[in-house]
Amino acid sequence: GENVEQHPSTLSVQEGDSAVIKCTYSDSASNYFPWYKQELGKRPQLIIDIRSNVGEKKDQRIAVTLNKTAKHFSLHITETQPEDSAVYFCAASTSGTYKYIFGTGTRLKVLA
């Protein structure tokens, strides 16, 4: 079945620096790739997503890139702020399967 690997498991950056989280998926038919942010004790919330017909998508300080050939996608956060500290999950889904397979999460700490 589909498998999604996520790295790193923890990431510490200085405030103002950039953070990059990478995910690799196994099913070449996957075509939807969302990213969720989960603050401590809270529910996961979608922050950005990308479909397979697009190579990059940006939303202010957040961007996601997709390399279909290599089967990996990445989350980029620029000018990090303390409120970016959270656990980030990537996921992959294939049309018609109704399943979202999540990565194991990255705990991001932004140091002031």
Next chain:
Amino acid sequence: NAGVTQTPKFQVLKTGQSMTLQCAQDMNHEYMSWYRQDPGMGLRLIHYSVGAGITDQGEVPNGYNVSRSTTEDFPLRLLSAAPSQTSVYFCASSYSMTGLGEKLFFGSGTQLSVL
């Protein structure tokens, strides 16, 4: 709109007990699902539904039952709780039943401990 509502927020069970985790949404979403979250393992899909009367298994369905009698409700049943089912459980829903991939709206979670 209340969104996705889960009850209870916390629950402690003894091994072998049964219970039902409740999930309700008021957004007229066709797709509903249950995940469990364990440290270092991310979110794993237990069961999902694409509409009333339709359910299917996810990655880790053993030990759990679901049913979908209405669009709004999607309860998760533990028939005989085991310590391995200690976890945080999230219900999630989305508009689409086409399987094209849509934003998931999560409930606030249920922290379950099985002793």
